[in-house]
Amino acid sequence: MRILGISAFYHDSAAALIEDGVIIAAAQEERFTRKKHDAGFPAEAVQYCLSEAGVDMKDVDYVAFYDKPFLKFERLLETYLSFAPSGFRSFKTAIPVWLKEKLFQKDLLRKEFKKYDPDFDWMNKLLFAEHHQSHAASAFYPSPFEEAVILTMDGVGEWATTSVAIGRGNKMEMVKEIHFPHSLGLLYSAFTYYTGFRVNSGEYKVMGLAPYGEPKYKDLIMDNIIDVKDDGSFRLDMSYFNYCTGLTMTNQKFADLFGKPVRGRDGEDLEQFHMDIAASVQAVTEEVVLRLTRSLREEYGIENLCLAGGVALNCVANGKILRDGAFKNIWVQPAAGDAGGALGAALAAHYHHKGAERVADTGKDFMRGSYLGPVFEQSDIEERLKKAGAVFETLSDDETIQKTADAMASERAIGWMQGRMEFGPRALGGRSIIADPRSPKMQKILNLKVKYRESFRPFAPSVLREDVGEWFDHDQDSPYMLMVADVHKNKQKEMSDDEKALFGIEKLNVPRSEIPAITHVDYSARIQTIHTDTNPRFHAVVSAFKERTGCPVSVNTSFNVRGEPIVCTPEDAFRCFMGTELDNLVVGNCFLKKEDQDEKLALDYKNAFELD
Structure with missing residues (x-):
């Protein structure tokens, strides 16, 4: 049983494919189109999901959409009527778009899927879930729990802005909601x-x-x-x-x-x-x-x-x-926003519409580390980089790990593209920029010279799971960078009275721990734990860095600049590398140094993308 989930037409469009309840692939459309928060029909994400599974649209049993357009339209009309005559200008702007596109999304979806399969049986294959049902399903069904309370909070779906469901086995019952406009x-x-x-x-x-x-x-x-x-x-x-x-x-x-x-x-x-x-x-x-x-x-x-x-x-x-x-x-769904609704819609169809059995594996979730996007073979990587004009050396697996760890220990900022791309907004060691967290200047360098973003923005640590409790006030799995905890007291540095008296951004330049590049001004950090079973390569490079420095932590920020989607392909990675002040790029076993590249290929990425 194959079910394709879709989220689209508002922001962060995505597609996800499950097979007999197993998540095969999931990706946001923005990663392919290079348009941040792309809201269009996720044509390229759909094609990727089908190709990853090695199937065509005719092999898909159901397509599930993540919300119900008519209920959204009902909310729009009722809201304008409730506040009339206020808001006529906004009403006049919104209604033509709804009448032209959004209200008739079923017909729009039918036309899109007939491009993949002219005989697409939309009358029987096309299913619609409610928005918060999709969110709740995305959180409960991949979780390691047989039973759980499910809390969904967002801007607004159709009517719900906050909802509570109870999940047990293969069933999920919505029990409470708070409705728009209270959100x-x-x-x-x-x-x-x-x-x-x-x-x-x-x-x-x-x-x-x-x-x-x-x-x-x-x-x-x-x-x-x-x-x-x-x-x-x-x-x-x-x-x-x-x-x-x-x-x-x-x-x-x-x-x-x-x-x-x-x-x-x-x-x-x-x-x-x-x-x-x-x-x-x-x-x-x-x-x-x-x-x-x-x-x-x-x-x-x-x-x-x-x-x-x-x-x-x-x-x-x-x-x-x-x-x-x-x-x-x-347990928090790593693609907690609207992109994750695509996965939730597919899972809701599998368990609710088809009544499939579910077995929860306590202690382990079913997201596969959220590494659900495209992967590139080594030979393909080399061919793509050569066409882009890149100068690189091809190393063995062990040489790649060792040279990357050496570069980190030398305070070099590294673009790290390995394995499958992450699903969700966080880079988790598949499409990441990594660096030495002990460097007192690294936060400013990465913000201003690599990411081209505001200087106050913090960076997250990725830490070996076995060492997390020694470095942070947290000793649980946090594979998706969705938990904040303080740097451990024994790693903190006491601030002087003068430093404590500083205000606002002035606090930024005060090193407050042994790992200042990832320590926020309140001693907190957004932690990702690295696991050998989901990302052995990232675990290996941070382990090699630990052997050199005694520090089992890496700076980890998404491989992109401000306003750009996270890189997807080797070409994306090389362009970003050449448009920023990154020192090294490691794609598969291809190792690149900035000083070896043709200066004519340098790009100006500082103003290449809209402010986010």
């Missing part, structure tokens, strides 16, 4: 907009900015904007927002509450005020999710929690849920 995801996006970042893209910047500030406005938000009950349920005061009827997220009343206008995206410096705003909305978010998780544990008595939806990518909140201890075990 924790949209609240966070409103503050993303207010602080000058792009909605549906810059939320993680707000999370990264928060430790530079103090949550001075938390009470102001809780007293005026959001009413949170003891059980975590909430309502927003919509008089502060524009997203129901306007073309912006917030309005003048919102700005007046905080005493400053919306920060412009270009040319306006971040002030301490913006850092305090970020810290405040982060604190409110954590307060809401902790009240939710505590009440859910008490109500249902189940010790396992699964998380999905865009809010589940808030790894700082996830870490606090884990340390809070209400749930014994937590």
Whole structure:
């Protein structure tokens, strides 16, 4: 039984293919088209999934779409009617697009799939799941749990913005929902907009900015904007927002509450005020999710929690849920956003529509490390790099590991492309930039000269699973970089009184641990544990680095520049290498040095992509 899952037409389109419940392939369309957050029909991702399985569309039993367009259209109409006559301009903008494209998505999907198979039986093969059902299925069914509470939090699906389901075996029952316009995801996006970042893209910047500030406005938000009950349920005061009827997220009343206008995206410096705003909305978010998780544990008595939806990518909140201890075990879908809805739709069709049996393997999930994208054979890599004009040497497996570890220990920044591409927003050692975390200058170098992004942005550590407890206040698996914990006390460096008195970005240049390149200003780090069973090659190179330095940790950031999708192919990797100040590129067993390359092939990547 083969089921193809699709998410499309809003942002982060993706495709995923399962076979008898086993995840065969999954990828976001942006990785192929090179358009960040590509919302179009995921034609190339579909083709990849089919080719990875070695099948054609006629061999696919069902196609499952991740939400129900008619319910979304119903919400759109009801919202505009509720707020009429306000918002006519927004209504006038949205309705033609809906009538032309989105309302008739079934017909659009039918036409797309007939390109693959003229005899595609869309009447019987095409299935639709609800948005939060897709998210919940993506979290529960690949998890290692036989039974779990499933919490989904995002901007909005059809109507639901927060939902709770109970998963047992092959069944999943939705038991609670909070509906639009009351949304924790949209609240966070409103503050993303207010602080000058792009909605549906810059939320993680707000999370990264928060430790530079103090949550001075938390009470102001809780007293005026959001009413949170003891059980975590909430309502927003919509008089502060524009997203129901306007073309912006917030309005003048919102700005007046905080005493400053919306920060412009270009040319306006971040002030301490913006850092305090970020810290405040982060604190409110954590307060809401902790009240939710505590009440859910008490109500249902189940010790396992699964998380999905865009809010589940808030790894700082996830870490606090884990340390809070209400749930014994937590599992977060690595593609928690809309891309993961493609996988969830396929899994929902398999278990709900077909009633397939499910066996949970306690202690191990079914995401295969989230390495579900394309892989390239060594001979193909060499041919592609030669055509691109690259100068490289081809090494043995062991030589590749040893030379890469040597380069890391020499404070060289390395583009690392190995094995299958990751599914989801995080680079996990398949398409990563790696470097020495002990270097006090590495964070600034990578931000300003490689990633071309804001200097405040933190970098994540990848650490050998067997060593994580010695270096961090965390001793559990965290393979998907979705948990934040502090650097271990015995690795921290005490700050002087003068250093403690610094404000905001001034804190950035103070080394505060033995691994300063991945230690955020509050001593926290977004941890990925490296496992031999899912990524033996990455484990080997960090192990070799540990042999040289005693440090079992690598800087790990996504292999791209600001605004660019993570690299997919060897050509993508070489272009990014030549457009940045990366020192080395390692693709398969091909080892490249920047100083050996033809200077004529250098690219200007600094302004090649739109601000994200």
